[in-house]
Amino acid sequence: MLTQTKTMLLKAKLGNYAVGAFNINNMEIGQAIIEAAEREHAPVICQTSEGSIEYAGMDMLLAIGRELARSSKIPMSLHLDHGKNVDIVKQAIHAGYESVMYDGSSHEFKRNIELTRSIVSLAHSKSISVEAELGAIAGIEDFVSIEDQDANLTNPEQAKEFVKQTKCDFLAIAIGTAHGAYKFTKKSKLDLNRLKEIKKQVKIPLVLHGASSVPKSAVKKIKKYGGDLGKPVGVSNKDLKRAVKLGINKVNTDTDVRLAFTGGVRKLLKKEKDQFDPRKILKPAYEEIVDMVRWKIRLLGSSNKA
Ligand code: G3H
Ligand code: 13P
Ligand code: ZN
Secondary structure (H helix, E strand, C coil), rough: ECCCHHHHHHHHHHHHCCCEEEEECCCCHHHHHHHHHHHHCCEEEEEHHHHHHHHCCCHHHHHHHHHHHCCCCCCCCEEEEEEEEEEHHHHHHHHHHCCCECCCCCCCHHHHHHHHHHHHHHHHHHHCCCEEECCCCCCCHHCHHHHHHHHCCCCCCHHHHHHHCCCCCEEECCCCCCCCCCCCCCCCCCCCHHHHHHHCCCCCEEHHHHCCCCCCHHHHHHHCCCCCCCCCCCHHHHHHHHHHHEEEEEEEHHHHHHHHHHHHHHHHHHHHHCCCCCHHHHHHHHHHHHHHHHHHHHHCCCCCCC
């Protein structure tokens, strides 16, 4: 059932849990995410990146999103993930996404405020909410020194000023996560004290990007059936649960879905050497995604919150 992202996230903030936001690139991934959310009775956000729009087209993804929402029994919204190109963000606002992310994090503070503020004003005129980003979403190990880390992770005072000036609805913060499967060289490490400080200053829902867990079992399965990802490391269950407890209300996950998909496809192709029906090839991938997303939803505490 189509629901505003803001409605879901404000409810999550009150209930102290996080809504899972999963990236979709095609129909099957979207269907699997919705099936997982239905089986967990959880609200869910499907999001499309600029890369997925380049791959499938905004109209196609919007059509998939609309049909998923129409036929689903749980609250669901379609969100633009990491809109960096202002034209794409405006296109998504006009096309009718429930919410958009404007990612101005590569700009310096004042310019990020200016650009975000103008997107917020357009989006709000159409009752669409906006996620903005402050700080660099890169692993703590990407920073050469403590000073460098401090300059790149979200500054709590700046976050307060940023929200006040932009009037954004949700804020993506940098506390040491990174996108992709190789987030840390050894083990999960987030700056949770920084999250506590940001939470004191910022009253809107907070968003954690780069939150994939990269479960060892998923990496092992890919290896068992012929793949090799080296030594990826994701966010530990303990860190993720703690981040949610400390006030994260939207958790972005794409890599874990990709790992589940890849494990399923590799297994099928290795086991059924004569298979060439795409529907049969994608079935185990679909099931792997359902299991993975259900597990993530439980970790975020949003089961039975639909
Ligand atoms: O934030 C990154 C997401 O995983 C999207 O990745 O740009 O390859 O679609 P993508
Ligand atoms: P992961 O790469 O950790 O799944 O992060 C996805 C993300 O932040 C999408 O915006
Ligand atoms: Zn992200």
